[in-house]
Amino acid sequence: MTTLDETRFAAQSAVRPKRGNVFIALSLLLAVIAVFSLAIGPTGISLQALPRAIAAALGYAPEGTAERDRLVLIDLRMPRTLLAAFVGAALATAGAMMQGLFRNPLADPGLIGVSAGAALAAVATIVLGNTVGAPIVSLLGIYALPVAAFFGGLITTIGLVAIAARRGQLAIGTLLLAGIAVGAFASSISGFLAYASDDRELRDLTLWSMGSLSGASWQKVLAVLPFAIALTFLVPRLTRALNGFLLGEAEALHLGIDTERTKRLTVVTTATAVGAAVAVAGVIGFVGLVVPHVMRLISGPDNRVVIPGSALLGAALVIFADIVARMAVRPAELPIGIVLALVGAPVFLHLVLKRGVGGWE
Amino acid sequence: MREARRLLFIALSFAATGLGCLHVLAAAEENAAATPRILSIGGDITEILYDLGQQDKIVAVDTTSLYPANALKDKKAVGYMRALSAEGVLSVNPTMIIASEQAGPPEVVTALKSSGITYVDISDKPSAVGVPEKIRHVGRVIGAEAAADALAKKVESQFAALETERKHIKTPKRAVFILAIVNGRATVGGSGTAADAILRLAGVENAAAAVSGYKPVSDEQLTEFAPDVVVTMSRGGSDQHKAAQALTLPGLSQSPAAKTNKIIEMDGLYVLGFGPRAPAAAHDLMKAIYAEAGQAATAP
Numbered sequence: 001m002t003t004l005d006e007t008r009f010a011a012q013s014a015v016r017p018k019r020g021n022v023f024i025a026l027s028l029l030l031a032v033i034a035v036f037s038l039a040i041g042p043t044g045i046s047l048q049a050l051p052r053a054i055a056a057a058l059g060y061a062p063e064g065t066a067e068r069d070r071l072v073l074i075d076l077r078m079p080r081t082l083l084a085a086f087v088g089a090a091l092a093t094a095g096a097m098m099q100g101l102f103r104n105p106l107a108d109p110g111l112i113g114v115s116a117g118a119a120l121a122a123v124a125t126i127v128l129g130n131t132v133g134a135p136i137v138s139l140l141g142i143y144a145l146p147v148a149a150f151f152g153g154l155i156t157t158i159g160l161v162a163i164a165a166r167r168g169q170l171a172i173g174t175l176l177l178a179g180i181a182v183g184a185f186a187s188s189i190s191g192f193l194a195y196a197s198d199d200r201e202l203r204d205l206t207l208w209s210m211g212s213l214s215g216a217s218w219q220k221v222l223a224v225l226p227f228a229i230a231l232t233f234l235v236p237r238l239t240r241a242l243n244g245f246l247l248g249e250a251e252a253l254h255l256g257i258d259t260e261r262t263k264r265l266t267v268v269t270t271a272t273a274v275g276a277a278v279a280v281a282g283v284i285g286f287v288g289l290v291v292p293h294v295m296r297l298i299s300g301p302d303n304r305v306v307i308p309g310s311a312l313l314g315a316a317l318v319i320f321a322d323i324v325a326r327m328a329v330r331p332a333e334l335p336i337g338i339v340l341a342l343v344g345a346p347v348f349l350h351l352v353l354k355r356g357v358g359g360w361e
Numbered sequence: 362m363r364e365a366r367r368l369l370f371i372a373l374s375f376a377a378t379g380l381g382c383l384h385v386l387a388a389a390e391e392n393a394a395a396t397p398r399i400l401s402i403g404g405d406i407t408e409i410l411y412d413l414g415q416q417d418k419i420v421a422v423d424t425t426s427l428y429p430a431n432a433l434k435d436k437k438a439v440g441y442m443r444a445l446s447a448e449g450v451l452s453v454n455p456t457m458i459i460a461s462e463q464a465g466p467p468e469v470v471t472a473l474k475s476s477g478i479t480y481v482d483i484s485d486k487p488s489a490v491g492v493p494e495k496i497r498h499v500g501r502v503i504g505a506e507a508a509a510d511a512l513a514k515k516v517e518s519q520f521a522a523l524e525t526e527r528k529h530i531k532t533p534k535r536a537v538f539i540l541a542i543v544n545g546r547a548t549v550g551g552s553g554t555a556a557d558a559i560l561r562l563a564g565v566e567n568a569a570a571a572v573s574g575y576k577p578v579s580d581e582q583l584t585e586f587a588p589d590v591v592v593t594m595s596r597g598g599s600d601q602h603k604a605a606q607a608l609t610l611p612g613l614s615q616s617p618a619a620k621t622n623k624i625i626e627m628d629g630l631y632v633l634g635f636g637p638r639a640p641a642a643a644h645d646l647m648k649a650i651y652a653e654a655g656q657a658a659t660a661p
Contacts, residue, residue: 042448200463207444212444214444217471329440331453
């Protein structure tokens with residue numbers, strides 16, 4: 001394994017930046033943007049208020065302005081920044097893993113049905129929540145939508161793997177085509193539900209499908225924390241095996257990689273990451289597709305750099321887009337999906353035209 | 362190393378952008394005044410507050426507050442009522458939020474309720490009972506009970522007068538309310554909608570009552586509705602082109618409404634908002650529908 005990685009990437013490493021440097025630079029970028037995300041908001045409360053806010057949170061400060069500082073800094077901006085970081089890291093990691101598994105620069109988590117499944121569950125919650133599904137939805141309260149979206153995505157993907165697996169073998173080609181079929185089926189049911197919805201539900205649907213972090217809360221941060229921890233441990237175990245997949249599945253098998261386990265683990269890990277991200281922030285496109293490409297342009301195709309690097313860069317990008325989303329039309333707010341594509345697409349196009357499609361030539 | 366340096370450069374430009382934002386914000390620091398600062402969310406609620414003479418206490422409104430027209434010009438807008446931003450709302454420094462029960466998203470409403478700002482939910486029932494209830498509730502929370510009671514009584518008496526007029530209608534006409542026409546397909550107001558409520562208040566039978574909610578319907582279904590009158594909605598300035606378009610829909614071209622060219626166009630918030638102007642809107646609609654002349658009528 002080590003020999004494979006070292007020989008394959010030895011040539012590139014001469015001209016590529018050192019792995020350590022890339023991670024240090026990306027971590028710095030993420031830290032700087034995260035601090036700004038805490039310091040910037042439509043209320044104009046700056047980080048100078050942080051000590052007061054912390055004192056208020058601990059119960060030492062008198063009521064009044066400190067209480068407002070606490071609310072904005074600690075209850076609104078902090079969970080928002082943390083959730084943005086999680087969503088960006090999860091989506092970018094998932095995109096990088098999908099591109100590695102399918103060996104296709106256009107692969108994104110949509111291919112394994114997770115987005116369509118999550119969207120179907122969310123649409124069903126919004127449209128049926130007032131009528132047929134009312135007992136379940138009222139039981140879960142404001143958590144009905146995130147819970148439904150998460151399990152909708154995960155169940156769809158697990159079902160897809162069960163469909164695509166023949167005699168214990170998960171064929172990538174079958175997975176891809178079955179994924180398209182399942183995705184189309186789920187989307188058509190979503191479409192039917194959207195057709196049956198009233199104008200208010202339709203508005204909610206549209207807003208959800210453009211993504212937003214404005215509903216961030218500490219409860220949501222706690223809810224995604226287990227996923228963040230699980231992904232931090234799981235994903236690095238897959239990066240070496242995915243390097244093997246760069247050569248092709250048969251070659252990876254000959255290199256002694258347990259390809260069957262790798263495929264299933266990658267698919268389920270991706271579905272979990274995307275499901276959790278969609279649950280807390282709605283549909284946020286672009287990050288999963290583009291961030292891994294930017295990482296490859298920076299560091300070359302080594303998944304040991306691309307995947308963790310994508311997590312850092314994705315987190316930084318989504319936090320930055322969220323700052324723009326909440327500041328651009330204040331006191332109102334833009335859906336973050338619009339901001340990401342608007343800012344990101346031209347930058348990405350510039351990179352591609354200037355540098356070529358890194359790693360896929 | 363070149364790449365690392367480039368990343369550092371990107372980080373620094375992000376930092377510079379951020380600092381710029383901070384600077385602008387510090388300059389725009391606001392100071393809270395002693396008078397109550399009301400944030401009004403919902404077109405009907407803004408209308409009630411203006412009618413009660415409380416407009417000076419409003420600091421911001423949502424984007425559905427289209428009437429009176431200067432509300433959105435004079436006040437800050439915190440965005441669409443179902444896509445509010447918690448910090449955006451806090452940034453206008455309200456001391457009281459009066460919101461339609463339709464305000465959202467729910468997480469933001471929860472955060473605002475826990476912020477220490479008085480948050481009032483106003484229920485939204487499009488009916489002759491719902492409107493005065495709404496007015497009294499708003500009056501109670503802002504301490505203008507007397508004015509609110511007077512306004513509610515006025516609205517109630519207008520609704521009562523409307524009811525008397527409805528009794529004089531011998532043969533009720535059948536109307537279809539068309540919310541929008543997209544790709545040649547009409548979205549109609551079915552039962553359970555504000556459109557259905559205003560039609561009934563105007564003494565008209567909703568020909569599309571079999572549909573529930575606002576739904577796009579096929580031409581074949583429209584043929585079946587066979588309305589005597591078509592009511593459409595304008596957004597601000599009159600759009601005769603769109604109004605005329607409704608009657609050329611294949612599903613309506615053979616209807617009694619098309620034969621007599623009976624199409625009525627009214628302002629959206631006026632007819633569907635169910636604010637204090639609701640009885641007047643219903644009355645205008647009634648007058649326009651039961652007017653003798655079969656010409657196209659445009660109500661104010």
